[in-house]
Amino acid sequence: MLNKNDYLQTAKRVIELEIHAISQVPAQLGDAFNQACIAILACTGRTVVIGIGKSSHIGNKIAASLASTGTPAFFVHAGEACHGDLGMIMPNDVVIAISNSGETTEFMTLLPQLKWLKVPVIALCGKRDSSLGAAADIYLDASVSIEACPLGLAPTASTTVALVIGDALAVALLEARGFTPVDFARTHPGGNIGKRLLLTVQDLMLTGDRIPIVRTDASLKDAIFEVNRKGLGVTLIVDESQKLFGVFTDGDLRRAIEHQFDLTTTCVSEFMSRGGKKIASNALATEAVCLMEQFNITSLAIVDKEQQPIGIIHLHHLIKAGVA
Secondary structure, three states: OOOHHHHHHHHHHHHHHHHHHHHOHHHHHOHHHHHHHHHHHHOOOOEEEEEOOHHHHHHHHHHHHHHHOOOOEEEEEHHHHOOOHHHHOOOOOEEEEEEOOOOOHHHHHHHHHHHHHOOOEEEEEOOOOOHHHHHOOEEEEOOOOOOOOOOOOOOOHHHHHHHHHHHHHHHHHHHHHOOOHHHHHHOOOOOHHHHHHHOEHHHHOEOHHHOOEEEOOOEHHHHHHHHHHHOOOEEEEEOOOOOEEEEEEHHHHHHHHHOOOOOOOOEHHHOOEEOOOEEOOOOEHHHHHHHHHHHOOOEEEEEOOOOOEEEEEEHHHHHHOOOO
């Protein structure tokens, strides 16, 4: 039985073997990788990833990565494809077939059907001279010199290499399509990525009577009342034409108290911060976070084309929404 130090040594050996296998991949791919990308980009249907055994798990991940980064894709289990699911594949699709040996029985059954459909086949395979490697239109060399499994039986280094090539395809296609962060967010609407990239200031800002506002001729006392009533630690200051003129914060209040000014007779305009930081309503919520961090503030005014306040957004709103 291995002692605890032996376990660690095994782990290091496995990791080093897989790192070595990955390091060989760039030289193995060559121009075939370019051809694979061109074929997928030219595809008017979907990219269908097929695998069986451990390769099916890798294939599922590759299909998911492609689909989430702008390349319509799905996974079909090779065994199920032999029993009806082949009907999912249309003539305008392209197939990525994953098999280390290239001689899997199910693939031998499927290859004639794929040829009949005239579907381009990209083999992600460990043996170029295998049946799959020879029949494929494009061969991506996923061979490894040795598996990390000491028996040489359990797919380890070979599945890692296949996964890495799949990631390389997804990213290369992403870049070729000009896939943007907003595009990415549209495929992840339910997670934090979607929140960070799709939410706009308009989705989170307070409007109407919830906006703290006083006029430039308001007293410090009136401004303090408005700050406390709206609970944001700030009030916007507008001029006679209702345009944003400045902001008054808790920090400005402390400054006024330190100077012992009369809160009833002193105008808020004497202690406000002129101008105030603002942002457009259609700006991304993440932009609001960046502005707050840049200027070390907790609130931003939202104004219309006439520079009149139509909303306010506070850091608390952004935190609650999972953006900050």
